[in-house]
Amino acid sequence: xxxxxxKGSDVQWTCGDDDTIMRSALRAGLGFPYECNVGSxxxxxxxxxxxxxxxxxxxxxxxxxxxxxxxxxxxxxxRPLTDCVVKLRLMPQYESRFPPVRQxxxxxxxxxxxxxxxxxxxxxxxxVRFLAGQYAILDLPGVTGNRAYSMANTDNDAGEWHFQxxxxxxxxxxxxxxxxxxxxxxxxxxxxxxxxYLRAESDRDIICxxxxxxxxxxxxxxxxAAATPLLAGRRIDFIYGGRTARDICGKDILAELPGFGxxxxxxxxxxxxxxxxxxxxxxxxxxxxxxFSDRLPxxxxxxxxxxxxxxxxxxxxxxxGVPPAQVHFDQFY
Ligand code: FES
Numbered sequence: 001x002x003x004x005x006x007k008g009s010d011v012q013w014t015c016g017d018d019d020t021i022m023r024s025a026l027r028a029g030l031g032f033p034y035e036c037n038v039g040s041x042x043x044x045x046x047x048x049x050x051x052x053x054x055x056x057x058x059x060x061x062x063x064x065x066x067x068x069x070x071x072x073x074x075x076x077x078x079r080p081l082t083d084c085v086v087k088l089r090l091m092p093q094y095e096s097r098f099p100p101v102r103q104x105x106x107x108x109x110x111x112x113x114x115x116x117x118x119x120x121x122x123x124x125x126x127x128v129r130f131l132a133g134q135y136a137i138l139d140l141p142g143v144t145g146n147r148a149y150s151m152a153n154t155d156n157d158a159g160e161w162h163f164q165x166x167x168x169x170x171x172x173x174x175x176x177x178x179x180x181x182x183x184x185x186x187x188x189x190x191x192x193x194x195x196x197y198l199r200a201e202s203d204r205d206i207i208c209x210x211x212x213x214x215x216x217x218x219x220x221x222x223x224x225a226a227a228t229p230l231l232a233g234r235r236i237d238f239i240y241g242g243r244t245a246r247d248i249c250g251k252d253i254l255a256e257l258p259g260f261g262x263x264x265x266x267x268x269x270x271x272x273x274x275x276x277x278x279x280x281x282x283x284x285x286x287x288x289x290x291x292f293s294d295r296l297p298x299x300x301x302x303x304x305x306x307x308x309x310x311x312x313x314x315x316x317x318x319x320x321g322v323p324p325a326q327v328h329f330d331q332f333y
Contacts, residue, residue, distance in 0.1 A: 022075025044075035051084030127159030132224030136191030150217035214304030
């Protein structure tokens with residue numbers, strides 16, 4: 001197995017077959033900066049000083065041509081072919097509370113949530129712990145490349161990881177999940193990853209903002225928050241946005257939690273002029289600004305969903321002066 005050495009230090013770790021430099025570092029307990037794990041965000045850039053790598057996604061948008069010319073590479077996309085010497089700054093906040101593990105899992109149940117969102121329940125061969133809001137990389141048979149999806153449930157001894165996933169039109173991975181995979185089938189799972197996990201030690205109120213598959217991590221965060229003793233006196237507001245009335249979901253899931261209606265409040269919003277809808281209209285960031293502009297700077301804010309939604313929420317939070325340390329999201333698209 002290739003050895004990876006960090007220049008200017010005595011830090012060294014080994015990278016398993018078919019693993020990447022970044023993921024192997026996280027498995028070794030090192031704080032290798034990252035976010036998306038799929039080559040988009042650029043947070044895992046490092047300088048390759050010696051050695052050879054294979055780039056799993058040569059056209060990854062997280063790296064510019066200039067970065068490449070300078071010898072920079074993406075840790076999440078770099079599979080070492082030889083021993084390597086790398087240069088980067090490790091950061092303690094990226095050290096995994098529960099280091100990610102690669103293994104197999106079995107599909108044990110599938111449930112419909114809406115016309116295009118389903119919950120896929122997997123049982124890992126070996127239970128691994130995770131933090132609410134984290135995600136996993138799924139390796140689906142016959143599908144090229146890996147996909148990142150967030151867990152909707154919370155840490156459990158049974159090793160069950162549940163994913164609420166929205167079907168992507170013509171998407172190879174969701175096509176496999178929705179149309180081909182049957183209960184009893186096995187897939188590869190690697191995780192947990194992600195920094196947008198519940199800050200359980202904070203006693204601030206919580207605001208969760210979600211659309212599409214972003215339902216999954218926001219449900220996990222809300223479930224875990226509802227189970228902490230700190231919930232007493234703490235409020236959770238959950239906004240879920242969809243294009244039409246039939247996209248709206250999540251209320252029945254949250255309604256099972258203790259504190260729903262008293263501490264936990266659900267606010268659906270529809271962006272089209274769908275006549276079947278008589279609730280809030282507009283986009284998620286618009287409703288959040290309308291309902292909570294005064295409170296947002298005092299809250300922990302979690303969000304997940306499609307890229308445009310995420311960008312609009314980020315802008316709204318900056319405009320309202322919400323401190324970045326209170327904003328939690330992972331962009332893996
Ligand atoms: Fe590697 Fe985002 S590009 S973690």
